Each structure stands twice: as C-alpha cells, then as structure tokens.
Amino acid sequence: MTAFHLDNRVARHLFLDRHALIEPPTGPAGAAEMQALIERLGFVQVDSVQTVARAHHMILWSRRQRYRPATLARLLERDRSIFENWTHDAAVIPTRYFRYWHEKFHRSRKRMEERWPRWQGDAFMGECDEVLNRIARHGPLSAGEAGDGKAGNGGGWWEWHPAKAALEYLWRSGRLAIAKREGFRKFYDLTEKVIPELHRAAEENGVTLEWACSAAIDRLGFATHGEIAAFWDVFSPAEVRDWCMSEIAAGRLIEGRFMGADGRLWRSYARPDIMEAAARTPEPPSTRIRILSPFDPALRDRRRAERLFGFRYRIEIFVPEPKRTYGYYVFPVMEGARLIGRIDAKALRDRDCLSVRAFWPEAGIAMGKARIARLEAELERLARFSGCAAVEFTDGWQRDTVPA
Incomplete structure (x- = not known):
C-alpha cells in the first residue's frame, strides 16, 4: 500500500527546498550564515576546475550571492568549524560531524x-611513517x-610520488587533516592539530549508521x-536497506512514490510527515534564473x-573535443524549479570578461526577449563574482x- 504520492511539481519543490534553491539567493553571507548553509546542505563538494569559479565557491554563491571565497577559508582555517575530507568526492563538511567520520576512515583505510602498497611498493607504509x-x-x-x-605527474594514485601518495592515504584514513589551502594547494597537518578535541571522539558504528541515514533522508x-x-x-546500499526496513517497522519511515518528469512513478522512502512538509514548501520565484555548478548538490546524483x-547532464572534460555534445565544462x-538549459562560459581574466560561447535551451523552452534578459542579468552577476568586469557573447x- 502506497503511503504517500508526490506529483512531479511538488517533488521538485520539496527537493530544491532541502537544497536551499527555492528561496531567492539574497541575504547576508557572513561566516555564521555560510556555516548554517553548509550544515543545511550537509557538505559542499570541492573541485579544482576554475573555468568560471571553483565548484565549492559557485555552489555557495548560487544560494547567497553576497558570498565571497574568503569566508569559506575563514571557516576552514581559522574557525575550524568545517573540515575537508571525502564523501563521494572531496568536500567540506561541518566539523561537528567529524565524530561520525571514523567509520569512513576505517573503511577507506581497509x-x-x-591496493596502495601494491601500487607504491613494499616501502609505502614506511613512507607514511616518515x-x-x-x-x-x-x-x-x-x-x-x-x-x-616532485609531487607526481597528475595521473592515478599509482603514478604519484610516494610522499604525495602517503599524504593522501593518511588524509583519507583520518590521521592527517587539511590545515589550509594556498590557491588550490592543500597543506596537511596532524588531525589533532586541526580538529578541535570536542569533535574528535569516535561514535559507535550503529550510532553512525543511524546518523548518516537520518541526515541523508532529511536532506x-x-x-x-x-x-x-x-x-x-x-555505508553500503545493503546496510542502508536494512536500516530502512527497521525504520519502517518502527513507524519512522514510510514507503511511497514520486512522479518523475516523464510521468513514471518511482518508489522512495520518506518521513511520515512528508505530505505535510510538501504542503509547507514555498513556491520558488518562477522567473529567477540561476547558473549552477556541474557539481551542485542538487545535481550530484545524475540519475536522480x-x-x-x-x-x-554529463561532464565532458575527459571527452575528446570532437566527440563532445556540448563543451569542456558547461x-x-x-x-x-526547472532546469531550462546549459551554458558554455569561461572567465577570461586576462581580458577581464566572462566569455559566453553557447547556450542550449532544453526542448520546449522558448527563449523570448524577457527570458534572455534575465539570463544575461544573471551572467553579469556571475561575471562580477568571477572577477570580470563584463560579459562577452x-x-x-x-x-x-539541445542536440539530439
């Protein structure tokens, strides 16, 4: 028996509200506000590509356009209220969640x-100690x-300089933490010198499973x-499936359906008050345009x-140029609450302009004068954020x- 049913419009609104993409991207963006935003999202993916702005900065800017990168550096390096480690990829995470990360460290280390000593040779663990x-x-x-x-040639882990591989291993397994960044260069320090003692004690596996699953479904x-x-x-999908079954038995989760964009119904789990939460979700500003990072939390799960x-959406960085459908990094x-297209833009800082090379609207999206004007206004805001004075088309x- 289906306990809830969300039509597509309501499902999109609810999901985007959990990702802070329903309300206008206005308001203060100081340290306290950005800390609260990161906690609301759970984590923010870190990425080095700076075609316009690095992913972590763009993710925060798209939600609070007064945001400036120095605020994130303060939270990481001075306040120590966020730390950098791994979810599905490198990310900044609220430091108060560090106690749950010991299970991640344990599994990563295992x-x-x-594999790594086999790639790096028998002396690898000695390199880690050194x-x-x-x-x-x-x-x-x-x-x-x-x-x-000689930090390596940028290839896979097996091609790195042994000391670089040792740093990465020690970071991914929790013995080192990121103390600061200079540009995009990471500086590693002993974890006890970076993570406040209040947050370093490990939680038990069962507590961590409960927290991880609950925090995920709530977001x-x-x-x-x-x-x-x-x-x-x-945790593995099998471990989480068992958690879901126990939560359903306890009445803390229910099973239902949401309607996809194609009209198909998809099975999902939710809290028992899902329909009340959906009814409380505000309407998004229907004409506000945002340009999102390819690694935005709302798009991280491509299939969802x-x-x-x-x-x-697929990243085409590693696709040979003649075979790309769109571009290097669109x-x-x-x-x-709709995704209306994708845009190929690049900050040309030597020319002080944001160069816009192509925009592909989704099928059925008409680009009238008013919509084009709103898109151009957002591009001007993005240009200023990226440090450019003008937009060049x-x-x-x-x-x-969209190409067929």
Missing part, C-alpha cells in the same frame, strides 16, 4: 591497504614539499535506499536529477535546442 614524523616535527606540509618538488526529502547510501558514501527534472541553468551563442 580498502587502501589492500611523512607523519616530518609533519610532527616541522608542521603542515604540501604534496610538493613532501616530494621535494533529500524522499529517496531510495541506494540514494540514501550514496549521500555520504559511508534525470528522473526528477528530465535533465540529462553549466546547468535553472529557472524557478560570441556570435551565435544562442542555440535553438
């Missing part, structure tokens, strides 16, 4: 110990410094057991985004529709 001792004696260390300027609104497992990427919004464009930047 996986790495099965790196730890060096940091203990001399303080924070970057990969370049650890490898005497997703409705989800399958696989989507819950993928949110933090700590495709089911919910009918929007298929940005999803949202209007209200190439000839034919407006494409008729």
